[in-house]
Amino acid sequence: MxxxxxxxxxxxxxxxxxxxxxxxxxxxxxxxxxxxxxxxxxxxxxxxxxxxxxxxxxxxxxxxxxxxxxxxxxxxxxxxxxxxxxxxxxxxAGLEEGMVEWVTGHVLRHHLGMDAQITQQDSAWNPVVPPLARDRTVTILGLGALGRACGEALAALRFNVVGWSASQKDIPGLTCLSGDDGLAEALRQAEIVVLLLPLTDATANLLNAERLALMPKGGVVINPGRGALIDDDALLAALNAGHIAHATLDVFRQEPLPGEHPFWAHPNVTVTPHIASExxxxxxxxxxxxxxxxxxxxxxxxxxxxxxxxx
Structure with missing residues (x-):
C-alpha cells in the first residue's frame, strides 16, 4: 500500500x-x-x-x-x-546535540568570564580566575528531553546543576525540584539560569520581576527556549539595576528581533538569531x-x- x-x-x-x-x-x-x-x-x-x-x-x-x-x-x-x-x-538526536553544544558553550563563556578576557584593552594585565565548575550552580528550568540532556552535560563538567520542572523528576547527578516552592529555591541558587521550557499559559512570563529578584546578584540569564518565557521589561530593569549581570538570548517574542528593540544596544545583552539548535x-x-x-x-x-x- x-x-x-x-x-x-x-x-x-x-x-x-x-x-x-x-x-x-x-x-x-x-x-x-x-x-x-x-x-x-x-x-x-x-x-x-x-x-x-x-x-x-x-x-x-x-x-x-x-x-x-x-x-x-x-x-x-x-x-x-x-x-x-x-x-x-x-x-x-540532532536537535538535542545542537542544543547541548550551544548551552554548554554559553554557560562556559559566562562561567569563565570570557567576554571580559577578550575585551581587555590598554595592555591591562588583569588576571581574574573563575571558580571551579563544582563551585558554580547552574539552574535549568525545564527538564524535558533538551533540559535533561543539557543538565547531564553540565553535570559531567562538574557544575552543580539544579533542575526545575512542573512535575517532579529524578535525574542522576542533578538536584531536581518542582512546584512553586521548588522554582523559588531553584532561582535562589541560580548563578546561571538556562530556560528550556515549552511556552504555555503557565510558563508565559515565568521569569518576571519577582523571580528575577530571587536570583543572586550578578546572575546570568540564558534563554534558548521561548522568548515569551521572560518579561522583557523586567529583564531590562534587572540588567539596568545591576542585579542581573548579563543575558544571552536566542529567542524573542517577535522574530527577527526588531531593530529598535533595546536588547540590541544593551551592553549586557547578547543576541543570537534563534540558532541555539535547529x-x-x-x-x-x-x-x-x-x-x-x-x-x-x-x-x-x-x-x-x-x-x-x-x-
Missing part, C-alpha cells in the same frame, strides 16, 4: 527535506508519495507540518492519521480548533518515518502532544 504524505512547510524546508525524507521512508520499508500541495486533502494519510507552511485548516484532511510537527515547540498549532488528529512534536533534516526525517511506521503498525506514536498541557 502506498501512503500519501503532505509536506506542509515552505519551499526552503522542502528543498532541505525532500531527499532525507525519501531516504528515511525507504529505510523504514514505507511506500510513500510525497506532496507539497493538494487539491484532495481527503486522501492524505499524514501531514508533516511547520507553522509557516501551507495548512491552517485541518478539517478537510479526513483520512489523516497524525500531524507530525517539524519543530519541538507546538505552541503555534496546539490550540488550532480544526486539529483533531493526533499531534506529535519533534524530538530528534532540527536536522537527516535525523528529523528518521523520526517522521518511524512515527508513520508506528501509525501503520498500530503502535503508539512517539512524542505525542498532551493537548491539556500544551506540549
Amino acid at each position: 502506498t501512503l500519501n504524505v503532505l509536506f506542509a512547510a515552505n519551499e526552503y524546508r522542502w528543498q532541505q527535506y525532500q531527499d532525507p525524507l525519501r531516504d528515511a521512508f525507504a529505510n523504514a520499508g514505507l511506500a510513500v508519495d510525497l506532496f507539497t500541495e493538494t487539491d484532495s486533502p481527503e486522501i492524505m494519510d499524514y501531514i508533516v507540518f511547520a507553522p509557516n507552511g501551507t495548512v491552517s485548516d485541518f478539517s478537510p484532511f479526513t483520512r489523516c492519521k497524525a500531524v507530525l510537527n517539524l519543530w519541538a515547540g507546538v505552541e503555534q498549532v496546539v490550540g488550532n480548533q480544526t486539529l483533531t488528529q493526533p499531534l506529535c512534536r519533534m524530538v530528534d 532540527t536536522r533534516p537527516a535525523t528529523a526525517s528518521q523520526v517522521i518515518a518511524e512515527n508513520i511506521r508506528r501509525g501503520e503498525a498500530g503502535e503508539p506514536f512517539l512524542f505525542l502532544v498532551d493537548r491539556a498541557k500544551g506540549y
